[in-house]
Amino acid sequence: MKPILALSLLALALGGTYAATASGLRLPEGLHNAVKAAADSTEAKLFRVDSDGGDSEGHRQSGGQGCGGDDEDDDDEGGAACNGAANPAPAGAATPPNNGLFGDGKAPIVKTN
Amino acid sequence: VKDETMQIKTLLSALAMTTAMTLPGLALARPVTLTTNLTNYGGNGAYLAYYVTDSTGAYAGSLWMAGGRTKYYRHLGDWMRYTGGNTAEVSGITGASLGSGQGMTLSLDLSDKLFDAGYTLHIDAAVEEMRESPNEIQVPLTSANAGKTVKGRRYISNFSYSF
Numbered sequence: 142m143k144p145i146l147a148l149s150l151l152a153l154a155l156g157g158t159y160a161a162t163a164s165g166l167r168l169p170e171g172l173h174n175a176v177k178a179a180a181d182s183t184e185a186k187l188f189r190v191d192s193d194g195g196d197s198e199g200h201r202q203s204g205g206q207g208c209g210g211d212d213e214d215d216d217d218e219g220g221a222a223c224n225g226a227a228n229p230a231p232a233g234a235a236t237p238p239n240n241g242l243f244g245d246g247k248a249p250i251v252k253t254n
Numbered sequence: 255v256k257d258e259t260m261q262i263k264t265l266l267s268a269l270a271m272t273t274a275m276t277l278p279g280l281a282l283a284r285p286v287t288l289t290t291n292l293t294n295y296g297g298n299g300a301y302l303a304y305y306v307t308d309s310t311g312a313y314a315g316s317l318w319m320a321g322g323r324t325k326y327y328r329h330l331g332d333w334m335r336y337t338g339g340n341t342a343e344v345s346g347i348t349g350a351s352l353g354s355g356q357g358m359t360l361s362l363d364l365s366d367k368l369f370d371a372g373y374t375l376h377i378d379a380a381v382e383e384m385r386e387s388p389n390e391i392q393v394p395l396t397s398a399n400a401g402k403t404v405k406g407r408r409y410i411s412n413f414s415y416s417f
Contacts, residue, residue, distance in 0.1 A: 227324075240314070
């Protein structure tokens, strides 16, 4: 009987904690941090991926598996990439791939306006 | 005199042979300019994957990747399907993503075998938080199509290539 009672009290305490958090009540700092950490650990990062090919519009996919979300930094410089793959070498820093499409390994020249 | 004539004939034969072997090599590639203009879609920089399929529809290789972060490549749907996102496919042929309303001119030295041989150039486009646009441009690589403008569907206003 005592274990059941203890579990019930624990559940009530946790429920009350979440209710308090949701209603904006201020919790003791330690408890607040513990609740926040627990919530963060279970939160799935979602980002929007729209497809032009199908009828489904604005469906969501999980950004998990260590890829990071699309909502992270957006610069084109360096950094690790999805699945541990490094970002490709920029033009001029390496010869074009030997795929038989390029004539003599010259780096492409790009101009934008 | 007879010996000299023979030597000259031998030299001429050798010259003819080396010329015949060299000229096709010189004609294997040609400078090609790809011009892409984007619409004013009003979002972040567009990622564009330029790649080629052969006459059977099989992936032949990539020509350019506008956008350097691989984590966004999964939104370039057809290119991803063909390559599995292998960054080696675009190593040395990658540049920055292209902004809304911007234009880009690419100068490439491409193999002659790509033209008038059933190859097709494709461009996949994607913009963060906006709809993906795989195969937005699809144009057969032929001499007849050189200089002709092809309209895009969503992010690409128009595209053309020229020799």
